[in-house]
Amino acid sequence: MTSALKNIIYNCKQATFLIEKRIAGKITTAETLQLRIHLAGCSVCKVYQQQSILINRVFVGFKNTDFKLDEAFKKTLTGKIEKEINKN
C-alpha cells in the first residue's frame, strides 16, 4: 500500500480536508479514490460530509428578500440623501 493511501485510510483530518476541497474545488483522481476508501469505512466522516454539504446549502439558501430594512432606518437614509442633494 502506498503511504498516501495508508495515510488517508486512517486519517479523518485528511479525509475531512479532502471533503472540503472536493465540495468547493477539485481533487485529483487519486484523492477521490483515497477519500472513497476512507468513507467506506468511516461512518463519522460520512456524517461530517452530509452536514458539511447541509451547512453550505443553508448558508447559500438565504435569499436577499429574507432581509428587510426597518422603516425608521429608511427614513433616516432618505433624510441623509436629501440633505446631501441640497448641500449646495
Add this chain to the structure above:
Amino acid sequence: MQNETDKGLTAKSPHSDPLSWVEKYADYLYGFAMSRLRDEDVAKDLVQDTFLAGLQRLDRFEGNSEEKTWLTAILKNKITDFYRKRSAINLKVINAEDEQQDFFDAESGHWTEKHYPRAFGLEADNPLMMKELGSILNECLAKLPGLWFSVFSMKHMDDLASELICTELKLTAANFWVIMHRTKLNLRACLQKNWN
C-alpha cells in the same frame, strides 16, 4: 468639461433620480449585503455608503446600465473592501494550523471523541427546522475570525474562483484550503453544540 464644476451634487442626472433610491433599492441592497455579511449594522452602513457614493458619482452614471446594477456594483466594491479590512485585522491573530488542533488526535488524525460529528436529527425538508438551523448558523458565523468568514462568504455567496479570493485577500492556495477546512470544522461543531 468646463461646466462640470457647476454641476456639483445638485446635478440632475437625466438617467437617475436619487430621491427614489431608498424606496426602490434600499431593501434589495440591504439583502444583498446581509446575505454576504450577516451583520445588520455593517450592512446598514454599507447601504448608506453606497447611496452617498452613488450621489457623488452621479455625473458619471450614464444610464448604460440599470440604476440598480450600478448601485449594486458600488455596494459590491464596498463589501470587498470590508472583507479585506476585516481580514487584515485578523491576519496576525490567526495561525490556522494551531487553532482547534484538538478536533483530531495529533498523532493518528482520528476525530477526538468529544468532537465526533453526530447526526443533527433534523428533517431537511422541514422548512421551520431549516429556518431554525439557519439562525443558529448565523450566530456561529458571527463567531468566526474575520478572515475565515470573508473567505467562506466570498467562496459560497459570490461563487468566486479560489485564485481570485487568494489574490483579493493575499492568501496562498495552501492557506486558503486550510481556512476553508477549519471554517467548516468550526461551523459544524458550533451547530452541533447549539442545535437542540
